[in-house]
Amino acid sequence: MEDSTTREDGGRTTAARQDGVLRTVAIGALQLEAGGALPEVELAYETWGTLNADASNAVLVQHALTGDTHVAQGDGDEPGWWDALVGSGKPVDTDKYFVVAPNMLGGCYGSTGPSSLDPEGTPWGSRFPFVTIRDSVRAEARLADRLGIRRWHAVLGGSMGGARALEWAATYPDRVRHCVVVAIGGYSTAEQxxxxxxxxxxxxxxxxxxxxxxxxxxxxxxxxxxxxxxxxxxxxxxxxxxxxxxxxxxxxxxxxxxxxxxxxxxxxxxxxxxxxxxxxxxxxxxxxxxxxxTEALMSHDVGRGRGGMQRALAGAKAEFFLASVNSDRLYFPEQSDELARALPGEVPVHSIDAKIGHDGFLTEIGQLGGELRRRVFTG
Amino acid sequence: MEDSTTREDGGRTTAARQDGVLRTVAIGALQLEAGGALPEVELAYETWGTLNADASNAVLVQHALTGDTHVAQGDGDEPGWWDALVGSGKPVDTDKYFVVAPNMLGGCYGSTGPSSLDPEGTPWGSRFPFVTIRDSVRAEARLADRLGIRRWHAVLGGSMGGARALEWAATYPDRVRHCVVVAIGGYSTAEQxxxxxxxxxxxxxxxxxxxxxxxxxxxxxxxxxxxxxxxxxxxxxxxxxxxxxxxxxxxxxxxxxxxxxxxxxxxxxxxxxxxxxxxxxxxxxxxxxxxxxTEALMSHDVGRGRGGMQRALAGAKAEFFLASVNSDRLYFPEQSDELARALPGEVPVHSIDAKIGHDGFLTEIGQLGGELRRRVFTG
The missing domain is CATH 1.10.1740.110 (Rna Polymerase Sigma Factor; Chain: A)
Structure with a gap:
């Protein structure tokens, strides 16, 4: 078990930290896509493993709507929500990769959100501005800067976490090597x-x-x-x-x-x-x-203001890994297929076989382990 | 256009009435399946056409959850919700059949419901008892008695109206010649x-x-x-x-x-x-x-207290006509298929081809016209 103190090194915080323990970083003011602003933003996050010398082993894991930063168990007792995927010896092997899981902007698991205090010390409440998926991703890019991560080996997420993973690949083509998008398409549909x-x-x-x-x-x-x-x-x-x-x-x-x-x-x-x-x-x-x-998720549309989904993703340099749950009736497999067709090159959509529905992206994520080891986490 | 007065004839009210005009009949006190009671019940209904001498041409049409008694246009200007099915020259031809459409017990279109006054002159409100689909059908049987209808040529309905049609066939096997159940199965599922x-x-x-x-x-x-x-x-x-x-x-x-x-x-x-x-x-x-x-619809289960769906329907004497909407994701076609298997004999399930979903039982009911003329409304 490592020491939980962090060491500032030329603006870069290298990893000497406990696994799966919540910490926060201030990332400054943020202008928002919808026109509002937040004067001071903090992002909460957890990490597992150690960032290597050339910072090439970093993995960003994005939570779903009501998810949190605790992706994997780490040094505490609390189980993580993707324990089948992330941990020592797991497909995303924390002995090899440095895993970072931030709480989404607007959330209630440590990042600045409506229950946070404004500069005058009053909870934001009704005055908290409208934030989009893209705003969260821009905030996360600053977190990456603070952690000294120029380029993620992989960004992955399911459901709303997948929306943020996809936005990463579209917004920062040079900063994402592999992009894993599970159980969500390129935009929120009328039904969603x-x-x-x-x-x-x-x-x-x-x-x-x-x-x-x-x-x-x-x-x-x-x-x-x-x-x-x-x-x-x-x-x-x-x-x-x-x-x-x-x-x-x-x-x-x-x-x-x-x-x-x-x-x-x-x-x-x-x-x-x-x-x-x-x-x-x-x-x-x-x-x-x-x-x-929820309203951020409604805003999910990787093609918005970018000439549509195909043009938005034409410049993405990541290798994509898509998956859907075959019984999902919220994020239909067809929507993942449509996203695959909009991506450059031939991108297969892996299928999670689960009777449970959308939540199969949590309960049955282990099914993707083998393919993820072969295609993404080969290190 | 006929006169709107009614003539009492030995306890039987024969038809000399306007088409598609709301009227009400008092049917007395009702003990309820869930244990409560209503001291005085009125049912509202509309009719179209004329009951023939041997009362063999009567058709009962049952509305859905928020539907009303106005199935067809009749003598007024207001269009009906099944105009494509019911009217002069339509598959359920009101020149030949005497069509009766009651408002469900508990409703707000004229039948006794929570907004009705109790015997003391106060709206029932929170004191209105729990009524089931079966209670409504028992009330409707008294309406049939009052109208001099011993046996319906057909009872038909879609969605919740189909639930009531099915209950008629199970509760009163001798009083239903044809039973038309559209876009609903034999019971409300966990999802519903x-x-x-x-x-x-x-x-x-x-x-x-x-x-x-x-x-x-x-x-x-x-x-x-x-x-x-x-x-x-x-x-x-x-x-x-x-x-x-x-x-x-x-x-x-x-x-x-x-x-x-x-x-x-x-x-x-x-x-x-x-x-x-x-x-x-x-x-x-x-x-x-x-x-x-809505809670009555939750109670829908033709097999409850009758040894299950198959045994409940074993004694039904009606000829059944089932239909489902192929895009329905509330009352799945599979549930109509399951009901068909529980019925005596071979009962095909007709399919309404509609992109719209469940509401296809309203918007596309005309698709069943030909089959209904061939199998049910041959007169």
Missing amino acids: IALAQAQVLAIRQDPAYRGGDYYGGPAPVAGLGLARRIAHISYRSEPELNFRFGRRGQGAENPVEAPGAAAERGRYQVESYLDHQAEKLVSRFDANSYVTI | IALAQAQVLAIRQDPAYRGGDYYGGPAPVAGLGLARRIAHISYRSEPELNFRFGRRGQGAENPVEAPGAAAERGRYQVESYLDHQAEKLVSRFDANSYVTI
């Missing part, structure tokens, strides 16, 4: 925008939300919980839900018994399950960050 | 329950809902509007939404421009479209009825 709108409205319509200025008072847990329910249904396949829950009642509860008021009927198991998913999220996530990042 | 829960929560979490006792005050329009958005996405196919709206902004609005607060960004077209769908529904539908009927 529609589902996102419902989630954002669920939060905004919660009276506890108070336009976003709820800090110091009760959090809009009902609205955030409803947003999570809507999202979670889309993350799972229809057969998965039906196989697990069917029409069963929860425990002894009878969903078709309500001698008194209708509101007193018992719950179906699937309702109880979604209640649980909602409770888990509201205990760990900030509603404003949920809105901020 | 999950989507319904989100919609019900959207309404219940609106502070204006006040547990259901909002009459006389502002209605929970935000919650009902959100419920509609969630539902509407599921009624349309993903390609339909993307083809119509893509990532375009609404008019001159720019969804990726918000120099001030994030909440001030422009809308995507698909957001504006769903806003419009929400506004339309809240102007015509009662939130309590939405909750009541």
Whole structure:
């Protein structure tokens, strides 16, 4: 286990740090794509492994919508969300690669977000500006500068993390050697925008939300919980839900018994399950960050202002590795196929075989291990 | 045009009435499946055509979740929601058949529902009991009695209307000659329950809902509007939404421009479209009825308490006519196929070819006209 102190070396912080421990770096002011600005931005991140002498072994891992920086277990006990992919001896081998996982701009896992304090010491709340996927990637480029990483060996992510990986390859062609995009296409579709709108409205319509200025008072847990329910249904396949829950009642509860008021009927198991998913999220996530990042994801469109997806990616120098989940009904495999066709050269789309739906990019990521070792992490 | 007065004839009301005009009938007290009761129930309905002497030409048409009794245009100007199917010279020819369309128990188009007054003259609101699909069908059987209809030539419906049609065939085998079930299976699945829960929560979490006792005050329009958005996405196919709206902004609005607060960004077209769908529904539908009927639809399970779907339908004497919409991702065609396998004999599932998704059971119902004339409405 290494020492957790860092050493500043000519503006470059070399790695002498604990694996999988949260740290933050100030990256200065940021002008934003939508026209706003943030005067002082911090990005939180974790790292695993050691940056080599020529800084050629760095890997950027991007989390999904409600994900965090804890990709792999590291030196603590807490398991990571891509433990099957990242770690000592794993496909992304932290004995060989220096892995960096930042929290997205606007998030609630350490990076500057709506719950952060503005320069006057008040939480941003409703005044937090609109940030896009591109804004986050520009912020992450400054993090790379601070860490002395000129070019990533690989940038990879799934779902919204994949959107950021793709934006990296389009925005900084010289800084990405391999780009791994899992379970997302080149832009958010009308359907994905529609589902996102419902989630954002669920939060905004919660009276506890108070336009976003709820800090110091009760959090809009009902609205955030409803947003999570809507999202979670889309993350799972229809057969998965039906196989697990069917029409069963929860425990002894009878969903078709309500001698008194209708509101007193018992719950179906699937309702109880979604209640649980909602409770888990509201205990760990900030509603404003949920809105901020969801709207950033709505903005995902690698071709915007660049003459469309194909022209936007024509200059990308990365080798691309695409994958989709065959049962995904939120980010359909067809959307990954469309992205592949827009990329220079022949780019195959690897398929994760999972019954679960979109969340297969988390639960079944190990399926990509062999191909990733052969094509991307050969070191 | 016939006279709109009705003639009581030995307890039987024969038809001498205007087509497509709302009327109501009192059917007495109703004990409910879930254990509650309603002391006085009225059902609203419309009719078209004339009941023949032996009452053998009666057809029951069942509306979907937010549908109403106005199936066909009739003598007024207002178009009906199944005009392509029902009317003079149409497949369900009102020159030959006597068509009856009741509003579901719990609804807000004339039948007793949460907005109705209880015996003390107060709206039921939060005290309105839990009603099931079966309760509604039992109420409709009393309507049939009042109209002098012992046996329907056909009972037909799509979506939730199909659930009620199916329940008719299972509950009253001797009273249904043909049963037409479009775009729904034999039970509500875990996924359909999950989507319904989100919609019900959207309404219940609106502070204006006040547990259901909002009459006389502002209605929970935000919650009902959100419920509609969630539902509407599921009624349309993903390609339909993307083809119509893509990532375009609404008019001159720019969804990726918000120099001030994030909440001030422009809308995507698909957001504006769903806003419009929400506004339309809240102007015509009662939130309590939405909750009541949605929970009734969650209860849909023809096999409940009857030894499963196959045994429940073993004694059904109707000739079944099933159809599904090939792009439906709410009531998947597979669920209609499963229902067909549970029915006695060989029952084919007709396919409506539509890109739109579930709502194809409304927009493309004309596709079934030929087969329905050949198999059901041969008179």
